[in-house]
Amino acid sequence: MTDKIFNIRVDRRSFLAGSAAIAASTLPSPLIRSASAQEFAGKQIRVLTWSDPTGQAAVKNIMQTFEAKTGAKVIADLTGSTSDMIAKIKASASKPQYDVVVLSGFGADSLAEAGLLEKPDTSAIANLSRVDPKYQTGANGHGIGYFLWSDGLIYNTNRYTTPPKSYDVIWNAANEGKIVLPTPDNLGALELIIVAAKAAGGDLKNPDPGFELLKKMKGKALAVTTNSNQIADLFRSNAVNAAGVMSPLTFSTFIPNPEFNIGGTYDLAEGFFVDLQYMVIPKGHPGDAATVNAFLNHALDPVVQGKMAEEVWYGPINQDAILSDKAKQSPFIPSPAVIKERANRLDSGFLASVRDDWIQRYTDAVM
Template structure:
């Protein structure tokens, strides 16, 4: 087996660090809504596109606290029995499902968040009554333009002998790795209820692949050096690096899975009324369009107009949403630990 460029993640330490994240604002906390989410470019965009105009419009102050992954942030909610010290957290629909089962997220309904009336039923079905979906990403194929004269049309390209030595296999510790296995399984007749063909393909690809990243940032050096050929990625970051590297991205003909960016309110949040106003603001048409264009994602409401080149790359229409696959949250959560073990066996 070809030696892989490996990445080590210590989940216990990561979860512990999130559980201990300080959300002290330095201000009068009675007046501040604390929002916890990803750092880096996400935080910068949030503060400019969401927080500043929200405060200007409502007078409600926001404090952004950086946490870890969505899984780690939910671990902080669970460890604190629903009182982690923040009012709203940026997560995914998977954590919304878990929160609904654990009774650790507050109800979020159209009565509290009127703009949810503009959200398609397909997305509402994945909020489980305890959150809202604010954006849509999709798993795309990132490819090296210098290696592909034309965009690849199938996920099979990652296994092509001409390109497999530059493939990247994402660890299921990142949800991108889960969706990559499911896409691979479907190439051989499997799927979420039969992922074994996906792990068989993972084992085959591991003999040649370039690396096994645990998060999207770890793929960046491979793009900077131009050594990666084709690999799965989320369209938000793919759009960024398509402007700064020799890479572009496409959705293969077999279709792909969605990542549903979501907002949840811990049951112990001290500023629930303001949190509902904040979520409603994010779901307003003007903000939805502004955020989609800034973060390179699809909106969660319908009826918005986007430039043709943007719409061609992201989920912006009811037709595009209808084609998108949404993995069953209960199945993913129930099997994710076992799938991670299967993945580790496949790539060792």
């Protein structure tokens, strides 16, 4: 019998702290015309983001296409996690090295609260006008929306020939010993607390019933981990029936391979969770401001948003994102319409205020 796994680690999906402010903008369009006219030839900017497949996709679909379109040079610095990016920006605060940082919401909030970011000129980012106002800005106006990271349910395609319709499979007695839960430090754990609270008659502000429900999982989960390679091996051996709350994006290299028996779904009665990723500008950045604004605008281009969504299963925030027929049919790429109708936007400010307490209570409940 497979031993139970308890693997606590901090990764890019770890929820550290944060809050988001939302603002709408009225935006003109001259920048798009100038950007396409090679106005930025000879200009150079430096962009910091993840080294994982999402960062590599950004190099290919955003940075390289921006270079081809504008003549500007983009130097990419790829690193392991949002925490690494925060450390880099703080370490270089006296002599900033980066013009744009692409990172998770908690990172944008952390840098904004530290006074290390400048507020972008939203009037110079024309594509923001086609972004749902909920996703335009955040981090007290210091962050420009980028893409949505989406969390749902991962399931075994041998056990479920059609996707489960609810997170309740997690505490279904039939799946005892065959469930993987997220680690306490992971955002998925806080999302699972919210799901459990609602399932048990509570809500976001009254999570106690949820913790009581989660206590029933103690000793009944096969693993508490967010290591995608480890989880994929468990699915491949049919040791696991479901995992959540987790993102299909994390398993994008495994899901297409039927050998792993992994499926993922956002089509859940409770909806799915979205976490807005941001683009931010460090205070005192060395590059040309107009080039930086053009880059932010390019990242929100409908074609670029569609390409990124298709390659790494991001949720596009430009409502006019151009998705291929294949992408439109994929259950792993939430369309702008699905996002608008089914997505649960997290209240990062509230979660930051309860984070430490919830992590401890979750740990006590399931481990």
